[in-house]
Structures are given as C-alpha cells and as structure tokens.
Amino acid sequence: MDSKSPVNAFDIALDIQGVLGLTSPAANLLRTFFVATDNFGITCGETGWYDLHPIAFQLYGGVYINLILQIMFCSFVLRFIETGSSAWFLKLLPKRKMPATPAQLDFGIEGRESPNFAPTAEHDDDIPLKPLKGKSNATVLVLSKITKFFKSLLAVQEISFNISTNETLALLGANGAGKTTTINMIRGLLSPDHGTVTIDGINVLASPQQARIHTGVCPQDDAIDELTVRQTLSFYASIKGLRDVRGNVNGVMRAFGIETFADRLITKLSGGTRRKVMVAIAILGNPRLLLLDEPSTGQDAGAKRVLWKILRSLSNDRAILITTHSMEETEALATKVAIVDKKMLASGTTSQLRSRFGGFYRVRAAYEVGSERELEAALRVMFGTQVRNLKCAFSEVEFELPYERKMIGRIMLSMETLMMDKEGVPGIERRIDGEVGPGNGARHVSKVLRDYTISEPSMDDVFLNVCKEAESGIL
Numbered sequence: 001m002d003s004k005s006p007v008n009a010f011d012i013a014l015d016i017q018g019v020l021g022l023t024s025p026a027a028n029l030l031r032t033f034f035v036a037t038d039n040f041g042i043t044c045g046e047t048g049w050y051d052l053h054p055i056a057f058q059l060y061g062g063v064y065i066n067l068i069l070q071i072m073f074c075s076f077v078l079r080f081i082e083t084g085s086s087a088w089f090l091k092l093l094p095k096r097k098m099p100a101t102p103a104q105l106d107f108g109i110e111g112r113e114s115p116n117f118a119p120t121a122e123h124d125d126d127i128p129l130k131p132l133k134g135k136s137n138a139t140v141l142v143l144s145k146i147t148k149f150f151k152s153l154l155a156v157q158e159i160s161f162n163i164s165t166n167e168t169l170a171l172l173g174a175n176g177a178g179k180t181t182t183i184n185m186i187r188g189l190l191s192p193d194h195g196t197v198t199i200d201g202i203n204v205l206a207s208p209q210q211a212r213i214h215t216g217v218c219p220q221d222d223a224i225d226e227l228t229v230r231q232t233l234s235f236y237a238s239i240k241g242l243r244d245v246r247g248n249v250n251g252v253m254r255a256f257g258i259e260t261f262a263d264r265l266i267t268k269l270s271g272g273t274r275r276k277v278m279v280a281i282a283i284l285g286n287p288r289l290l291l292l293d294e295p296s297t298g299q300d301a302g303a304k305r306v307l308w309k310i311l312r313s314l315s316n317d318r319a320i321l322i323t324t325h326s327m328e329e330t331e332a333l334a335t336k337v338a339i340v341d342k343k344m345l346a347s348g349t350t351s352q353l354r355s356r357f358g359g360f361y362r363v364r365a366a367y368e369v370g371s372e373r374e375l376e377a378a379l380r381v382m383f384g385t386q387v388r389n390l391k392c393a394f395s396e397v398e399f400e401l402p403y404e405r406k407m408i409g410r411i412m413l414s415m416e417t418l419m420m421d422k423e424g425v426p427g428i429e430r431r432i433d434g435e436v437g438p439g440n441g442a443r444h445v446s447k448v449l450r451d452y453t454i455s456e457p458s459m460d461d462v463f464l465n466v467c468k469e470a471e472s473g474i475l
Contacts, residue, residue, distance in 0.1 A: 021066040028063045137164035140214075140288050140319035141186065146195035148181055155181045157343040158195070163319040163336070165288075168311075170334035171323045172463060177341045179323045180220075183291055186321070187217060200288055216282035220293040220323075222274045229253070229269070229277055230262040233284065240285045252280040256310060271298030276307065283314060290320045296329055308332045327459035337459070339466050346466045350459065357465040358457025360388060360400035363411060365418075365452035367397055375418070375448045382414045403457055411454055418449040 020027035141163045148156040156178040163169045173179050184190040186197055188208035197204040199211040227235065233249040242248050253259045256276045261269060266277060279295050295311070296304045311320065311333055324330060330337060331350065338347040346353060367375050372392045379387055379399065388400040401407055 021063065022069065025067065025070060028066050032060065032063050137166050139164045140200055141321065142196075142198045143182070143186070144196045144198075146182070146185055146192040146197060148178075148185060148190065149193050154342060156185070156192075159340060159344050160195075161338050161344070161347060163289075163321060165317050165319055166315055167335050168315050168320040168322060168333050169336045169338060170330040171321060171338050171340065172325075172327075172330065173340040174467070179340065180293070182340070183293060183321075183323065186291060187215065188212065213285075214288045216285065216287035216290045218275075218278045218282040218290070218292045218295050220297070222271075222278055224266045224274060224277075227266060228263050229258060229266055232266050232277065233280060236281045237284050242285055248284060252283055255283075256280045257306065272300060272303040275299060276303075279307070279311075288318060290314065290318060292320065292322045294324050294326075295322065296324075296326065304329070305332075327463060330459050337462075339463060341467070341470055345470050350462075353459075353462045353466075354403060354457050355405075357462045357469070358403045359461055359465060360403055360457065361407065361411060362398070362400055362455040362457075363415070363452060364396065364398045364455075365415065366395055366450045367392075367448050368450065369395055371448045372397075378418060378448065379414075408454070415449060415452045415454075419451075 021031055139162050143160050143162065145158045145160050146156060147154075147158050159178070159182060161169065171179050171182065181190065185192050186199075186204065188197075188204045188211060191205055200214045202211045202214070204211045225232070230249060230253070233252060234245055237245045237248050250259075253262055256279065258273060258276055258280065261273060266274060269277070275295060275298055279292065282290055282292065292311075296307055299307060308329070314320070320333075322329070322333060334350060336347070336349055337353055339345045339353075346357060348356070375397060376390065376392060379390065379397075383401060386401055390399040391397065401411060
C-alpha cells in the first residue's frame with residue numbers, strides 16, 4: 001500500500017484490504033506490516049492520519065476488529081459442527097454421487113437382505129453380534145451396515161455389530177482391512193456414506209459431542225507432550241470436565257500401577273509405560289465405551305499380562321472394542337471376535353469361531369522307545385481316517401483330529417488307555433467303541449505313552465482359515 005498514490009486509488013486499496021481482512025488472518029498481517037513500514041509517512045501527515053491514535057480503525061484498530069470477528073465466526077462454526085447441529089444443514093446439500101464400482105454393484109445397499117445373500121444355519125451367530133446368552137447386558141455400541149467410500153475406493157462395506165456391557169469385542173483384520181476407518185466412524189471423525197452408529201442410543205452423526213461423552217479412546221499412536229504423567233492425566237481430566245481432578249488422577253494411577261512415575265516426564269518413559277498412560281487417559285471419566293487401538297503395543301510379556309488383568313477388571317458394566325494383531329491378546333481379553341476385510345468375514349464368540357473355522361485338535365505325546373509301530377497302529381485303530389498329519393520322530397508323536405465337542409473326551413480316554421500299565425487293561429485289544437481288537441488286526445501295546453498334551457485350535461488358526469476362505473470366495 002503506497003501512501004503517496006492518488007487518493008482514489010489509495011481508498012480503493014484500503015477498501016480491498018479491509019474486505020480481505022475479514023476473510024483471511026494473513027490479509028490482516030499484511031495490512032499491519034504495511035502500516036508499520038509506512039509509519040514515518042503517517043507521522044508526517046502524508047496520509048492525512050497524523051492526528052489518529054495508533055489503534056484507530058484506519059491503522060491497527062481495523063486489524064484487531066477483523067481478527068476478533070474471525071475468532072467469533074470460527075468459534076461459532078466449530079461449535080456448530082462439533083455439537084452435531086450441522087446435521088440438518090448437511091442434509092440440504094446435494095449428495096455426492098457414489099461411483100458405480102463392481103464391489104458396490106455386487107452387494108448393493110441392502111446387505112444380507114439382498115438376493116446375493118442366502119442365510120444358512122452356520123451364519124446364525126454372525127452379523128449382528130448378539131449379547132452373550134445368560135447375561136442381561138445393556139447394548140452400548142451398535143453399528144448398522146456402515147459403508148464408507150473414499151472417492152472411488154471402497155474402505156468399509158456394510159459392517160454391522162454391537163457390543164453390550166461386560167463384553168469385549170476384538171476387531172481383527174490385516175492392514176488396510178478397514179479397522180481404523182471403522183474406529184474413526186465410531187468416534188465421529190468420519191461420517192459413513194451409508195448406515196448408522198449409535199452409542200448408548202445417541203446417533204454419532206447427529207450428536208457427536210454427546211456421543212463422545214460416553215467414549216474413551218486409546219489411539220494407536222501415543223499422544224504425548226512435554227508434561228509429567230500427573231500433569232498429562234490432570235489435563236485430560238480437566239478437559240473432560242471432571243470435578244475431582246486430583247482424586248480421579250490418583251485413582252487411575254493407582255489402578256495402572258504408574259504412581260512411581262507420577263512426576264516423571266512422559267516422554268522419558270518406556271513405550272510400555274506410555275501405553276499404560278494412554279489407556280489411563282481413556283478410562284478417565286468412567287466412559288461406557290472404551291475404544292482401544294492396539295493397547296499393548298511395545299510392552300513385554302509381563303507388562304502385557306498386567307495390562308490385560310486391568311482391562312478385564314475394567315470390562316464390568318462397560319463395553320470395550322479392541323483392535324489388535326495379537327491373537328494372544330484376543331484370547332486373553334475378547335468375549336466376542338469380528339474378523340473384517342472391508343466387509344465382515346466372520347463373527348461370534350471365540351468358541352463359535354473355533355468350531356466353525358478352527359479345524360483340528362493338535363495332540364502331542366512322548367512314547368516309549370521302540371513303540372513307534374505299535375503306537376501308530378493303535379492310533380489308526382482308535383481314530384481311523386480321522387487322524388491327520390501323523391508324525392513320529394525322536395520318541396515324540398504329533399497328529400491332528402477334527403475339532404468337535406464330543407471328540408475331546410474320546411481323545412483323552414484313548415490317550416489314558418495308552419498310558420496304562422501292561423498288567424492293567426489289555427491295551428487296545430478293546431477299542432473305544434467296544435469292538436474287539438484282534439479281529440481288526442490290533443496288537444497288545446499297553447504302556448506305550450509316557451505323557452501327552454492336547455491343544456485347541458488357536459485364534460491364529462481361526463484367522464488364517466477365515467482369510468483362506470475369503471480369498472477362495474467361500475466367504
């Protein structure tokens with residue numbers, strides 16, 4: 001802005017700067033710079049403003065007024081969006097037309113009610129997940145057919161599940177499966193293109209601020225500053241609106257065993273201890289829903305078990321959603337499991353998923369030296385063609401048997417029979433089903449085994465089998 005320019009041009013430039021100052025803080029900064037650099041000309045009366053006070057509107061006053069108006073406007077818009085008041089306004093805007101991708105055309109928007117899905121008995125325990133039988137739990141989180149596109153990319157396809165109090169749901173999936181997108185839609189950071197998310201009966205899209213009051217979040221990445229543990233917890237307790245900040249902070253530090261680190265900078269703590277602090281932040285305010293994104297990342301085996309014990313105690317009268325890549329963590333904490341790959345692949349309790357996708361019991365046993373042939377023959381007589389992957393080496397045998405509820409008793413009885421003394425029971429001359437052995441070519445092989453172990457299918461097995469079925473198009 002040149003103060004020596006003609007009056008009309010000068011006034012026009014001043015008006016333009018004033019309008020820009022209403023829309024951009026940078027324009028106000030630029031005006032302040034021009035006024036400051038032309039201070040000598042103003043003082044000498046070249047602009048006709050020599051008698052004005054520095055905070056007059058023509059000088060710095062207009063800048064301050066514009067900045068105050070911008071702060072008020074931005075605060076109003078922020079509150080308008082954060083409180084969910086913008087939901088009715090967004091409905092007035094034209095909807096963005098979704099690209100007709102092959103995936104979208106295939107599943108439509110009706111989900112399992114579409115002609116492409118035919119319910120069967122084995123899907124009875126699938127979407128949506130129901131509260132565990134025998135418990136009168138109140139439903140806290142409900143996801144109903146949420147779908148999310150990022151332009152033409154399908155990120156989440158009609159995922160539905162619910163979590164009630166006293167339940168912990170583990171959300172499993174490979175990288176890029178849509179877990180983080182799902183979590184962000186639950187938190188209200190993203191809006192689903194289709195479907196709804198409710199927390200304690202509150203629609204997250206319509207009232208995100210109200211829904212967040214009932215939610216505690218432990219993000220995957222540690223949100224830390226140059227503060228002590230006590231200061232960090234006190235800060236989050238304050239912004240959550242807790243009245244007894246000191247009491248709540250002392251309580252969570254005691255519960256998580258981090259009292260000794262209260263006055264230590266959080267940036268100086270180990271990764272495992274920082275994760276404890278993140279979970280402690282999430283539990284502040286006693287929320288009804290906990291969203292934990294890989295809570296035990298960076299912790300050693302002992303610290304993990306301490307954290308798992310704490311999380312199990314926190315599940316009382318609370319719903320917990322965990323995303324994790326650790327199947328050990330899933331088995332330790334989850335009452336229900338949902339496996340996703342953009343869409344829901346499988347869901348149910350851990351026992352239900354083992355029954356459907358687990359596959360086989362694994363049996364390992366140590367046998368007496370020289371009894372290999374007798375043992376193999378005995379196992380063939382006892383279990384017939386049900387024996388899979390039978391391997392004998394270095395006085396140890398390993399084999400697999402179908403994972404069925406009735407099978408465990410039969411396995412234990414057979415193994416105990418093979419461990420009996422030779423003078424006790426006539427070995428496998430009497431088969432499990434009561435048929436006489438010699439007629440089936442069996443031999444007297446009592447006291448073949450020294451000890452044995454039986455392992456159920458792990459969640460690793462379940463997860464891999466689900467992924468294989470999904471790749472082959474079965475799911």
